[in-house]
Amino acid sequence: MVPFEYYVILSLLLFVIGLAGALFRRNLIILLASLEIIMNALIVLFAAISYHTKDISGYLIVFFLIGMAAAEAGVGLTLAVLIYKKLKKVYVDEINFFRG
Amino acid sequence: MSEASFQVINTFDLRVFLVPFLPFFASIITLIFGKKYFREKSHILPVISLFLSFSLSISLLFDVLNGKTYNFDLYSWIVAGSLKVGLGFLVDPLSVMMICMVTSLSFLIHVYSIGYMGGDPGYYRFFSYISLFTFSMLMLVLSNNLVQLYLGWEAVGLCSYFLIGFWYEKKSASDAAKKAFIVNRVGDFGFALGIFAMFYYLGTLYYNEIFAKLPLIAESYISIGGYEIHVPFLIAFLLFCGAMGKSAQVPLHVWLPDAMEGPTPVSALIHAATMVTAGVFMVSRLHALFEMSYHAMAMVAFIGAITCFMAATIAPTQFDIKRVIAYSTLSQLGYMFMACGVGAFAVGMFHLFTHAYFKALLFLGAGSIIHALHHAQDPNDIRIMGGLRRYMPITFWTFLIASLSISGIPGLAGFFSKDEILAYAYFSKYPWGKIIWLIGLVVASMTAFYTFRIFFKAFFGEFRGKEVLHGHTPHESPKVMTIPLIIISIGAIFSGWLGIPEILGGGAHFQRFLESVLGHPELLHVDHTMEYLLMALSVLAGLLGIFLAYLVYVKTPSLETAFSSRFKRIYTFLYRKWYFDELYDLVIVRPTLFLARTVVNLILDTFVIDQTVNGSAKTAEAFSSFFRRFHTGIVNYYNWFILLGLVIYLLLVYLK
Numbered sequence: 001m002v003p004f005e006y007y008v009i010l011s012l013l014l015f016v017i018g019l020a021g022a023l024f025r026r027n028l029i030i031l032l033a034s035l036e037i038i039m040n041a042l043i044v045l046f047a048a049i050s051y052h053t054k055d056i057s058g059y060l061i062v063f064f065l066i067g068m069a070a071a072e073a074g075v076g077l078t079l080a081v082l083i084y085k086k087l088k089k090v091y092v093d094e095i096n097f098f099r100g
Numbered sequence: 101m102s103e104a105s106f107q108v109i110n111t112f113d114l115r116v117f118l119v120p121f122l123p124f125f126a127s128i129i130t131l132i133f134g135k136k137y138f139r140e141k142s143h144i145l146p147v148i149s150l151f152l153s154f155s156l157s158i159s160l161l162f163d164v165l166n167g168k169t170y171n172f173d174l175y176s177w178i179v180a181g182s183l184k185v186g187l188g189f190l191v192d193p194l195s196v197m198m199i200c201m202v203t204s205l206s207f208l209i210h211v212y213s214i215g216y217m218g219g220d221p222g223y224y225r226f227f228s229y230i231s232l233f234t235f236s237m238l239m240l241v242l243s244n245n246l247v248q249l250y251l252g253w254e255a256v257g258l259c260s261y262f263l264i265g266f267w268y269e270k271k272s273a274s275d276a277a278k279k280a281f282i283v284n285r286v287g288d289f290g291f292a293l294g295i296f297a298m299f300y301y302l303g304t305l306y307y308n309e310i311f312a313k314l315p316l317i318a319e320s321y322i323s324i325g326g327y328e329i330h331v332p333f334l335i336a337f338l339l340f341c342g343a344m345g346k347s348a349q350v351p352l353h354v355w356l357p358d359a360m361e362g363p364t365p366v367s368a369l370i371h372a373a374t375m376v377t378a379g380v381f382m383v384s385r386l387h388a389l390f391e392m393s394y395h396a397m398a399m400v401a402f403i404g405a406i407t408c409f410m411a412a413t414i415a416p417t418q419f420d421i422k423r424v425i426a427y428s429t430l431s432q433l434g435y436m437f438m439a440c441g442v443g444a445f446a447v448g449m450f451h452l453f454t455h456a457y458f459k460a461l462l463f464l465g466a467g468s469i470i471h472a473l474h475h476a477q478d479p480n481d482i483r484i485m486g487g488l489r490r491y492m493p494i495t496f497w498t499f500l501i502a503s504l505s506i507s508g509i510p511g512l513a514g515f516f517s518k519d520e521i522l523a524y525a526y527f528s529k530y531p532w533g534k535i536i537w538l539i540g541l542v543v544a545s546m547t548a549f550y551t552f553r554i555f556f557k558a559f560f561g562e563f564r565g566k567e568v569l570h571g572h573t574p575h576e577s578p579k580v581m582t583i584p585l586i587i588i589s590i591g592a593i594f595s596g597w598l599g600i601p602e603i604l605g606g607g608a609h610f611q612r613f614l615e616s617v618l619g620h621p622e623l624l625h626v627d628h629t630m631e632y633l634l635m636a637l638s639v640l641a642g643l644l645g646i647f648l649a650y651l652v653y654v655k656t657p658s659l660e661t662a663f664s665s666r667f668k669r670i671y672t673f674l675y676r677k678w679y680f681d682e683l684y685d686l687v688i689v690r691p692t693l694f695l696a697r698t699v700v701n702l703i704l705d706t707f708v709i710d711q712t713v714n715g716s717a718k719t720a721e722a723f724s725s726f727f728r729r730f731h732t733g734i735v736n737y738y739n740w741f742i743l744l745g746l747v748i749y750l751l752l753v754y755l756k
Contacts, residue, residue: 031736093736
């Protein structure tokens, strides 16, 4: 049986990877993917906690999170495609409408 | 007292309500629907409503003659503590006489305006305003308390403002309207204070309660700035300030001559017959208060006398026909106040009544001339008139009647009332009565002179306006204008017959009718021979004036410029209207504008207000120029900020 700490470490690793992606990468698709990774870090953590404490509520949150992540990915990718179609750009530092 | 003979009805009477409110409804409906639907038929509703209103006034007159007066509240308007003000009506001899006069003249002038204002783009507006004016005036005279009087007082001022500035695209007209309104504000400020003082001392604003409680303050004094001031005098003075503004008495008279910028029917109705007499009406209504203070009576008498004399000296130097008549109005209003100031309130009201007719007739006659000459650059200028007798016979005859009436020729309305004033002044118990009589006598002669000056200038000699009319000859006005002229001229002859004094075999019914409200003036010993002598003197004064005018303006026209060139100083002084406008310009207008332009505009506006407004904008800009650096538009940075925010939040939560 895998110890609980391993799950936490895995989750942390995923979170840091996703965070690094969100902070350092400039490609729009990669940014979205990084967000998905952060989300997955959470899902793993919730599933582990639920398994560890023998409490079903964590699993419920996991299901909701997976559904939400799917929807969010759909919306995000659609927007990314539209932005690409409109501007022919995928690098976020080139897309700065809101520059103050 | 004969007051007991009146039966007072305290319940609602529809006729009393409809007298003022019919013109009001007509006005509102005309204002709303006039522009789109009535257009050149806008006059129908106001004229009909005025006619009904007039008929109801006559029926009320018969009620009052039969000893039935009304005094009732329609509803409570303001109730606060001990203050209670209702929208109420009081129909007694005084107010019923006023409503008959106002509605009859207003009706005729409405009809006249159909011709005079025909084709004007603001036709519907004119009829709406003038009906609204009639409503306000009727509310003023019918009210049974001071606050409603004040409401009507302000509303007539407002309508006067609308109508003076009726041709608002003309700069001079809109200026004159503003002047009238602002000068009246000065007087009305005093009037409002007077009402407050009245409430403060008596605790009520209803006339009947005021009269009942007035003896309570007969001996009370108030100390202002070290002087002991008689309370009745204080209240009377403050109220009289309002009367000075509204009735254009010195020193607040300057607005009335300028008000002639309005259409002529307006001048006839508002600035001759009705609104400007509101001051006299108010003084008569509160005569008990004025009579309590010796000084107040002296003030009323002398303000009236000064105005009377001053206006009569200015009038002969003016060339604008309407201005001359306006100064004559000032002068006649002065007569009314003189009558009030010697305690002869009923006679003052009698002169108000006759004056309304002959002065309206003079104005409408002038309007008829102006209408005929309206192609000229300045149709009011008497220098372009002349010889109009041949072209405009009806206007000529009616104008002649009015001129004779105002000059005090026996048999016409003006004779009886003016003569009564002079007689009552002479026999007055007040010591200034004789002085007032002398001024009145001199002015009577001057009145005849300047009235016949414009009469001879306009109707005799050769027509001098051929060039300005491009060869056209003037023509008589349409029937819709001449018929009201004829009807009013009947009033200008016969209205005086209602009050023929006893020594001429009359019953002085008019004065007796009003004296039940206004009280009979106390006189010294009345000598009948003296009375005849006074009458003869005043007639002679009038004839002298007419003769002089004939001499100067018909017989030997070379005399016309003799005075003005001989006494250039005096002439200029009179021509510039005693420099009142210049004085006010120097003392009030310029300092006010200076204050506005420098202190308020430069200092307060530029430094305080502008700096505050600009400063707040600049502060916001300074803040934003710092924060805008974070607003890069690049998603990665935002992610960093989110992380930063999260870290700070966690630190705050866990390190606390």
